[in-house]
Amino acid sequence: MNRDESMAVLHDPSKYASEVRSDEATAKQLGITGAPFFVIDRKYAISGAQPTEVFLKLLTKHPNKYW
Numbered sequence: 001m002n003r004d005e006s007m008a009v010l011h012d013p014s015k016y017a018s019e020v021r022s023d024e025a026t027a028k029q030l031g032i033t034g035a036p037f038f039v040i041d042r043k044y045a046i047s048g049a050q051p052t053e054v055f056l057k058l059l060t061k062h063p064n065k066y067w
Contacts, residue, residue: 030045032047034047034048036048036049038055040058040059041062041064041066043062044058046058
């Protein structure tokens with residue numbers, strides 16, 4: 001978020017409420033109960049703070065059109 005977007009949220013805390021509620025619903029559907037939690041390509045999940053190697057292994061083992 002840039003400065004102007006941040007200031008807009010400070011003046012209207014509900015500005016992104018629908019997006020947050022949508023993310024919360026998705027997390028609930030996926031069984032996510034903590035942070036950090038990463039969902040990659042809506043197929044692969046990485047829970048908790050992980051070393052870079054964990055991400056590299058997943059991205060190398062399951063390449064797609066985005067990487």
